[in-house]
Amino acid sequence: MDETLISIINKLQDTLAPLGGGSQSPIDLPQITVVGSQSSGKSSVLENVVGRDFLPRGTGIVTRRPLVLQLINKRSTNSEKSSQQKQDLLDLNTSENQNDGSVSNQKEDNVDEWGEFLHLPGKKFYNFNEIREEIEAETERTTGNNAGLSPVPINLRIYSPHVLTLTLVDLPGLTKVPVGDQPPDIEKQIKSMILTYISKPNAIILSVNPANADLANSDGLKLAKEVDPEGKRTIGVLTKVDLMDRGTDVVDILAGRVIPLRYGYVPVINRGQKDIELKKTIREALKDEAHFFEDHEAYRSKAAYCGTPYLAKKLNNILLHHIKQKLPEIKEKIEKALKKFKNELVSLGPEMIDSPNSIVLNMITDFTKEYIGILDGEAKDLSSQELSGGARISYVFHEIYKSGVYSLNPFDKIKDSDIRTIMYNSSGYAPSLFVGTEAFEVLVKQQIERFHSPSEKLVLLVVDELIRILKQITSQNRFARFPQLRDALINCFIDFIKENTTPTNALVNDIIDGEETYINTAHPDLLRGSDAMVIVQEKLRAKTTVDPKSGKSLIGGSKSSNQPISNEAEKSSNSFFGGFFSSKSKKSTEFLESPPKILKATGEMTDRETTETEVIKLLIDSYYNIVKKNVADSIPKAIMLKLIIKSKNDIQKVLLEKLYDSPKLDDLVNENEITIERRKECKKMIEVLNNAHTIVESV
Template sequence: MDQHLISTVNRLQDAFATLGPTTNPIDLPQITVVGSQSSGKSSVLENIVGRDFLPRGTGIVTRRPLVLQLINRPKGQANGTSDDAPADEWGEFLHLPGQKFSDFGKIRDEIVSETDKKTGHNAGISNNPINLRIFSPNVLTLTLVDLPGLTKVPVGDQPKDIERLIKEMVLKYITKPNAIILAVTAANTDLANSDGLKLAREVDPEGTRTIGVLTKVDLMDQGTDVVDILAGRVIPLRLGYVPVINRGQRDIEQGKAITSALEHEREFFENHPSYRAKAQYCGTPFLARKLNMILMHHIKATLPDIKQRIQTTLAKYQGELSQLGDNTLGSPSNIILNVITEFCNEYRTILDGNSQELSSLELSGGARISFVFHELYSNGIKAVDPFDQVKDVDIRTILYNSSGSSPALFVGTTAFEVIVKQQIGRFDDPSLKCVTLVYDELVRILSQILQKPIYKRYPALKDRLLSVVIQFFKKSLIPTNKLVQDIVSMESSYINTGHPDFLSGHRAMAIVAERMAAARPPQVDPKTGKPVPAAPKDPMAASVMPPVVGMGPGEENGGFFNSFFATKNKKKMAAMEAPPAVLKASGVLSERETAETEVIKLLISSYFNIVKRTLIDMVPKAIMLNLVIFSKDEMQRELLEKLYKSDILDDLLKESDSTVNRRKEVQKMVDSLSTASEIVAGVN
């Protein structure tokens, strides 16, 4: 049963092999072999297999990950015979299904050939793995991933950043939590400088899933050993260390058999004074048994989680495949009709706030339009101050101009209306800006809807739909802007001084009189020294008297004309020179002018506030009527008219290359995950 678990993981690896190393959705338990070029990785693997089958040479020999699945087959099970020795051991490549390699030299040649196909002959590297199965009665069922040896200096045509490229590739494999790291280090070097252990400690700092292999133990200086390392007193690892002895380069060149090398390894550990007491825990056979046991325990611990992740991932990709579609949705006319109907329903849903995907992090849809109305527009209208452009001296000039050739007896209605109408015109810009802001929000909703997969699938339909809706919105802007401008024009076309909220002229005059009386210093009786109560003075009383031109500056008549004559001497005044081409008022306002100005300002403020309240109420209603509600009601008719045409349906439903390619990728993923689901279904 335990061997069956490793076989199950092997079958899962095969199921996902076609997806490539970067797209494998499930992190499967596996033993990854890391080490520097000179550490003896290849020799360790060949000793475990008992065969020469890996490429040899200088520089980087392993240039693609090699997924090596060792499968124990009792002798004679291969072809049903027991005397056909070559058929008892053979290899199979996943990229050559059904082809058996009994000659292990040809396995080496195929590894070199397949590596060159992906990387060329310039010693480059590739993430794409080679999957090799070896069936033999001499191996324990085991799965290892041989990774390129770590190097620091590029050789020949290798990229200048070869060290970084190899490190990134190795990290992709050993970072996965389900990877057991087999860190190979030469015993005759300083363990602290081991490239394999350094990299392993980056992703496994506690050493919980790293096992160390010490090679070249027989090449250590006389009197030295690795006992302290094996005891965990140097760099401790939870899974410990295993010392092994590989064939040297001379042994390989002289054709020394691996069986002889394994016998030499056994004799070395049994006879060496430092290791003979623990010889049964040293050597390649023990390493293979330990790896087999570690892998089986690891698979047992992780298989329930793997089952769950396979089902979850399968459901996710099946959902994506459903969204991408399978070209069986029906006739083109039905597809277009369904898309238009769903688009319009989604548009109305987002505007009304009835979406099932309401965000708790930010405002969206209709809520943003409400924000435009009640925050941006309302505050923008309230911020318009009629007196930031019209100063007191301007009001005085308008008052005199509005009375014509005869001085006014009372504060003129004409002056009030002129100023109010001028200032109401300032509401045009913020009101039209409000229309633009709401239009932008509708476009935002449109963009949000078009992010759905169906529109990515049909880019031509998406572009056409976007164009039609934008034009529809722009067409709706014309009557909306017209209505908003008309509302503002209505306010300036008729000044309703009979409005119940409008401050009356008499009330305004009374308020100004009270303010001015309160501002006057009290008169004191010179005899008693006590304040003399003054009779209330009507500040507007002076307005019933015609201004006397001959009065000097500061006299009761007022300051408008006096300011002109103040700069002239009596001789020039007697000459009665013609007034200048541009006659402007200057100087300080008299008490009467101040009173008149303050009354006008009170009346303007009162009426201006009435207009503000009206616009804040009416402009959003106009925008809702002619833009928002209109778009909700007429959008579907517009889209049907522009898109539901038999001569353009096929063009609209032409799928994008990215959709076609993504569907193939997702379909391949679904197929692999479905196969994986079947594989693990029967495993308890």
């Protein structure tokens, strides 16, 4: 079962390979990514794990594409050897080698070991030198021979009785200084490529670090720390342990006392350049490695936890455990990604097979249906995060406009002196005995005029919301498919809305003009004049005070209207024009003068003026509240009738008239190049994800 799980991941890697590695893949697979500087011995570690020389060597950047190395344990065809290998899969000192006497003379053509490339399906490479050559050739086919990089991985599967089933991703070695024809930003390019792989949460980071250098300065470990600062998914490999200064060792590092990692560190011994030149085989090197740790004073007690065989077993166990944890998550991600790309493909529409007329008709029909649905709250994808469509218009009607209308205060524009002046003017040359209806109507009409501005503003706000719905719909991929047709549809819609804004404003203003034209003093909700008089008198009576010197009643600084008037002067001061002409009446008639050109109501208001002013204010407030209710109810209805409902009923007909029979119809349905390319990408993704889904469902 364990090997089957790794095999599943291998198949997924092969399936997702055409999409490119790193961030290009929509699925984050559990895999071990190998990072380290060019001089860290990274390639040697991988060859030791495989037990074969197969990686390209040379100066500068040798690994220029990620190498997905899938190791498959294949039992030997020889039953005797198979029994021996069952004891230890990495026991490379087989009976064949012992009898031969010289491991270096081992034949390259071995029926039990071979490699296969994903880009060469069905072809087996038994000669590992040919594997190296094919890696170099495939790298140049993609990157050219100018030391360029490519994120597209090379998938190599190696079958051998001497390996544990394991998957490793070998990434380019970190370098700081460009060499030869390397690009000047080579360090940035390599770092960016590595980060796309190791930054994924499901990646286990295998950091290869030379033991004979300060661990704190290790390039591989520094990069791992950027994405895994706590070291929870990083395992360290210490190379060149045999090259450390005499008297020094890595015991403190292994004990986690230097830079602790969750999976710890494994020390290994690689072949040096001299060993390679002398044709020392990896199998001989592994023997020497075992002897080194067994004989070394600092490591002999922990030799079982050192060396390449232990590293391979540890990586195998880590990968298996990681896959078991992440497989359910992988299944879910594949299903979500598949659904996402299928939906996107549908939104992009099928390839051009319909006639131009059919395309235009379908787009107009789709737009109209969605437009009406959004207004009515019947859209497919209703947001749970914010209001949209018809709900926003309702908010504009009830929260913005209604609140604005009800906040209007008629008395922030009318002063008591203004009311007194209008009462004088409305009574003409004969002073009125009672509160005049004319003054009340003049004042109310002036305040009703104030509803025009917010109501016209409401029309503009609703137009903005309709345009917002238009943009919401046409921003979808299926409308972006034909950009010229989409733009023409947008222009037609905006023109239609603008044309209907004028009659909408006219009706809105007519409603307010109607309120202003006829003041319905018989309205059942209007406060009656007699009731208003009682309220005012009670209010004034409550404010009555007594002069402490004279003992007479005072009302807001003037005499009470209930007090008897003892002489003509008092009668004059309390008459309708008493306050207005009080100063003039005291002058002798023989000195009468013409009134000033501009005559204003000045002086302190009399009791009667105060009473009449307060009565009119109560009546204005009562009637203004009635008008507020009428306007807050009628204006949104008018906008619904003339703009919103009309657009729902007529927009499809208007769009058909202007677009369906357009002489530029063929130009309108030219498909966007971006849409064509995106459709191809979606189809490719769906094909790959369908294959991946089939693979994970087999578990």
